[in-house]
Amino acid sequence: MWLKNITLLNFKNYGDAAISFSDTVNVFTGNNGSGKTNMLDAIHYLCLCKSYFNPIDGQQIKTGEDIFMIQGDFNRNLKNEKISCGVKRNQKKQFKRNKKEYDKLADHIGLFPVVMVSPYDVNLIMEGSEERRKFIDNVISQTDSHYLDQLIAYNRVLANRNALLKQIALTKRYDATLLQILDEQLINAGKKIFAIRKAFMNEFIPLFNEYYSYLTDNKETVELSYLSQLNETPFDELLQKSVEKDRVLERTTTGVHKDELAFIISGMALKKFGSQGQQKSFLIALKLAQYAYLAKNKGFKPLLLLDDIFDKLDDSRVQKLMQMVSHHDFGQIFITDTGIERVKSIFKKIEVDVTLFEVENGHIKHA
Known part of the structure; x- marks a missing residue:
């Protein structure tokens, strides 16, 4: 399973964004607050009907707007699946698979499995x-x-x-x-x-x-x-x-x-x-x-979302981690980091090709 593309409208700090992904390693680079993590959260939304960070849907709508929409095309079991999510302020969330709305959101859970690794996870310990x-x-x-x-x-x-x-x-x-x-x-x-x-x-x-x-x-x-x-x-x-x-x-x-x-x-x-x-x-x-x-x-590989994971890990652990997740045991991966040169250096050492994106103030482009 992999996510081929995503389109955002008024989601968090994104006004309008559309991007296509590699089926292997995708890396978003940019300063803190630029919107890197928001892109991962949008992917999480498509997979699990909710934000990884904030359970209140209305708070994901961009300031000054009344609605947000996320849409993505997945390749799952060799079939194309179009998933879309729309939230209007003070209204029920709409979630559709191939243009058909779910009777209950629980029916979507597990169809597009995802794993998120984030600094927020420290809450699991603390x-x-x-x-x-x-x-x-x-x-x-x-x-x-x-x-x-x-x-x-x-x-x-x-x-x-x-x-x-x-x-x-x-x-x-x-x-x-x-x-x-x-x-x-x-x-x-x-x-x-x-x-x-x-x-x-x-x-x-x-x-x-x-x-x-x-x-x-x-x-x-x-x-x-x-x-x-x-x-x-x-x-x-x-x-x-x-x-x-x-x-x-x-x-x-x-x-x-x-x-x-x-x-x-x-x-x-x-x-x-x-x-x-x-x-x-x-x-x-x-x-x-x-x-x-x-x-x-x-029976198939989930998406793996790695948010700011290089921080607080020494170089050897970073290299071992990237070497492991970039090879055959894992599928499509999305990574965020503040340093584009650090990312290039890490993946050059382990001889893995990556697709790089630059994110700045809610705007995203291929690096």
């Missing part, structure tokens, strides 16, 4: 467990359309259970029957989510270990592990044991919404003891493992 659960859910959702349905069902029941707990606290009336019904619904969806996440992590962790070892020449010991209360205790027992605590706190304290990923380096928490370079290597290994997992489970 922020709370919700960010890490989102990472797991994003990868699985691109390979399992039913998983998203289970997540939606679970979160709906969880919200209802929490509302009931608040109502019980407020009225002092304990509705054991309704609580039991909600518990059964929560257990049903929660068990399925846990089983899928566990199977995913069993396949994902070896891929992560392989890429981290490659990037660091086996010089560092890291560990990625999946932490879940359901690893130790069946979900129904967890809910029974925590019912009094839940009533006091007025929220559900056990379940897959508490799942977590542990990032460990040399036996210690990556967040506290990893250097910036080590953290970046860890994140890149996570994303490359995501890429490998998607490629294996989809």
Whole structure:
């Protein structure tokens, strides 16, 4: 699969832009704030119906305008696929495949898999467990359309259970029957989510270990592990044991919404003891493992978007990374960097041809 071209209208800092891509390595160069990352985000939009950075669609519209549009032509399984997205202020987003609008956006997820690597990913390390659960859910959702349905069902029941707990606290009336019904619904969806996440992590962790070892020449010991209360205790027992605590706190304290990923380096928490370079290597290994997992489970190669990844990586890691992603295991790649000469030098060393674009104040051209 590869993206042949893209057209933007009033997307972020782009007024009107149209560009065709190489099916291998495409590099956008320019100063910070010029619009390089916005181009990657537009590609992400076409693949996953949303921005990588900002969940509010209306905020992607260029200042002073009322609508943005993104359109792209993909070659997927040797067929041309035209994908378009349009957002008007205060109106529902329109998303079309071959000029036909989707009944629900979830039907698009996974058809055009993509992996984004960005400085923003440091949130996976520095922020709370919700960010890490989102990472797991994003990868699985691109390979399992039913998983998203289970997540939606679970979160709906969880919200209802929490509302009931608040109502019980407020009225002092304990509705054991309704609580039991909600518990059964929560257990049903929660068990399925846990089983899928566990199977995913069993396949994902070896891929992560392989890429981290490659990037660091086996010089560092890291560990990625999946932490879940359901690893130790069946979900129904967890809910029974925590019912009094839940009533006091007025929220559900056990379940897959508490799942977590542990990032460990040399036996210690990556967040506290990893250097910036080590953290970046860890994140890149996570994303490359995501890429490998998607490629294996989809049967074709996703798009790979690498935003400003040369920063905080030493030259040897940069060269190893580019050497790896530019060869046969990977498909079409989009990269941003501030230095055109640095890009030319890196790819000259590894003898890989690249297509270069210069971006300046929302205008893009071939370099």
